[in-house]
Amino acid sequence: MPSPARSASTSLVSLLTLSSFALGLLAPTQQASANGFGEVPPAPSLASLALAPERAPAVGFEIDAKALGSEGGPLADKLQGDLETQRDGAGFRATSDPRDPVILIVIERASDPEKPGYMVGLSMETGDEIVSGSARQSDCSLCTRTELVTQIGEEVENMLDLAREHQVPAVVEPGDTGGEEEAGEDGEDEAGEDGGEPGEKKLGTLGIAGIGVGVVGLLGVGAGVGLVVVGERPLDDQPRFQRNFKPGGFAALAVGGVALVTGVVLIALDVKKSKAGESARVQWQGAGIAF
The missing domain is CATH 3.30.160 (Double Stranded RNA Binding Domain)
Structure with missing residues (x-):
């Protein structure tokens, strides 16, 4: 039978390998979730906050x-x-x-x-x-x-x-002439293609972190199951001795399970935070004049 030191070394190597692999997956996952379409939106320019050229104020x-x-x-x-x-x-x-x-x-x-x-x-x-x-x-x-x-x-x-x-700033893309009709059409396209359905909420920082931690947890659970299934295998150079993969598998299962639960909790907190912010919006109360 292998010594305790050898089993501990095997478990440590397995966990370090899983962590490196999972972190490599986590970075593109966070980037792809930035706007829901796998692309990070460009930073807003000063032109996008300016009033449309030659646009009269509204009342x-x-x-x-x-x-x-x-x-x-x-x-x-x-x-x-x-x-x-x-x-x-x-x-x-x-x-x-x-x-x-x-x-x-x-x-x-x-x-x-x-x-x-x-x-x-x-x-x-x-x-x-x-x-x-x-x-x-x-x-x-x-x-x-x-x-x-x-x-x-x-x-x-x-x-x-x-x-x-108290005019509303109009979104003006670089090179746009700023016509009212064009601005209205652009706004509809952005709402339909980039903004998604009305009321659709994107994940915040907690939600993205929850997805990443959940991915690590799933990888850990999968690796742990694989190691437990492998069980004991004879050493190539010393067939009389066997290497026990079960301790490392159980450790990976424990770490992966904790990470998976943590990811689910982070996503739930993000959804709860989003709903709380929505309910805090000011509601219209009529004309606003009381005699």
């Missing part, structure tokens, strides 16, 4: 006049048309991105019945967030409908500079 309007009853619908339509004309004259364009700034206007009756008129609340949203410092309230007591429209137009004029400061 939209949402008008809530339901509190005025039957008068609210015609008033909202009139106000929408006037504000769009005012927007075009100021060099703005209609919104094309959900993150473009939108001016919210809420109109209600004046609270004092002895002073008929209106109360107007205004704010600005970009996506799901209210722009800081945009919320304001305007008292239009004793105003006629024409005076109300004029006063709202003046308030909107004062908010256009704020809208200009």
Whole structure:
């Protein structure tokens, strides 16, 4: 029978060989998982964060006049048309991105019945967030409908500079002319080909590490099973003595099993972290104006 020193040496050599082989596989695995298609995406350039050339700023309007009853619908339509004309004259364009700034206007009756008129609340949203410092309230007591429209137009004029400061950066590839139609088509292609299906989540650092550790674990388990199956073999130069591969196999099984479990845990933690980040997103809460 071989000595304990010889068995320990055999186990150590087996584990070192497995580790070197597994680390060689791990590096390309991490690189291939960088963007899900086996290619590492290039670093973003400054051009990709610039506004598209000759692209006018965008602003939209949402008008809530339901509190005025039957008068609210015609008033909202009139106000929408006037504000769009005012927007075009100021060099703005209609919104094309959900993150473009939108001016919210809420109109209600004046609270004092002895002073008929209106109360107007205004704010600005970009996506799901209210722009800081945009919320304001305007008292239009004793105003006629024409005076109300004029006063709202003046308030909107004062908010256009704020809208200009909160434009969405457009992605512009080097050499792109920056047309709105081309930018929209490029965005759709990127979302469909590179971005995957809506809601699809890519693995983070923990997930990639979990895959690598899991690969090492699988290799260790496979090597351990092979060594255990081999069992004892006679030495070539000394047929009377046998080499026992089982201790090394059991050691490889133990190390590989631990690595495999660790990989699964890392992947589970990465998925849990991704779901936690998704649930923490700000949800839209309506017009954002309370009277």
